[in-house]
C-alpha cells in the first residue's frame with residue numbers, strides 16, 4: 001500500500017477572505033530556524049508543493065490564502081507567521097493576521113495579551129485582540145512603517161486596446177500598485193471582477209518593471225505584488241484588490257487599507273488619528289487610523305493600524321497519496 005501524507009489545517013475568514021493555517025503535517029526541521037523571512041524562504045524551497053496542494057484545487061481554490069506559524073527570532077515577538085497564496089508568498093497580510101490571531105486566541109493556543117507581537121517576513125507587527133466571553137470580537141493590527149514609494153505611468157493591454165494609467169506605488173508590508181478606479185474603464189465592483197483581475201495583473205507586472213521596489217527604511221528589495229483599485233463613496237472608500245495568480249480579496253485587504261490611508265495622508269486627505277472606513281467588493285468592512293506620521297527627506301512615513309473581525313470556519317484533515325498523479 002502506498003503511504004499517504006496528511007495535513008491538518010485551521011481555517012478562518014476575515015471579512016469573507018479565507019486564511020488556511022497549516023497546523024500539522026509539515027517537516028519543520030526543513031525550514032525552522034532564523035528569522036521568519038528566512039523560514040518562509042526555506043519553506044518555499046522545501047515545501048512549495050504543500051502550498052500548491054493546500055491552496056489550489058481540488059483542496060483549495062483560486063482565491064485561497066494560507067499561513068504557517070513558526071517560532072519568532074525577534075526577541076520582542078510572541079509568535080511568527082508567514083503567508084502564502086495560489087501564486088506564491090506575501091511579506092505581510094492584515095486579514096491573515098486577524099484570522100490567525102482570532103483562531104489561536106479563541107482556542108487557547110495564544111495568550112490573550114492586550115498586545116500580541118507577531119514577527120512576519122515584513123517585520124514585527126502588533127495584534128490587539130478585543131476578547132469578550134472567550135470570543136475574539138475584533139483584532140486591530142498595527143502594521144510596519146508604511147510610505148509612498150514612487151509614482152509612475154504605465155501602458156497595459158486592456159479589453160481590445162491599450163490603457164495608459166497613473167499609478168502610486170505604496171509600501172505597507174507589501175508593495176502596492178494603487179489605481180484610482182476613475183482612471184479605468186470597468187467600474188470597481190464585484191460584477192466586473194474578472195476584467196479587473198486581468199487589468200490588475202497587467203498593471204502589477206508593468207509597475208514592477210518600471211519601479212525599484214526597495215524599502216528605504218530597511219534597504220530590502222521586493223516586488224510589486226498587489227494591485228489595488230479604489231474609489232470613494234459616501235460613507236466608506238471601496239476597494240478591489242488583485243494579488244497572487246489573479247485572486248480577488250473578499251476583504252478590504254489589511255495591508256491595502258494601510259496603503260490607502262498612507263496615500264490619503266500624503267495627499268492631505270487623512271489626518272493622524274482620523275477614523276477611516278474601507279469596504280470590500282463583498283461589502284465587508286475594515287476600519288483604520290494612522291497612529292503617527294512624519295515626513296523625512298521628502299518621504300512620508302506612517303504607522304497604520306487596521307481593524308477587522310474574523311470567524312473560524314473549520315478544521316480540516318487533507319490527505320495526499322504519491323500515486324495520485326493530479327495531486
Ligand code: PYC
Pocket residue numbers: 017090092093094095096243249251252253254255256
Ligand atoms: O489583508 O493584507 C491583506 C491581504 C493581502 C493579500 C490578501 N489580503
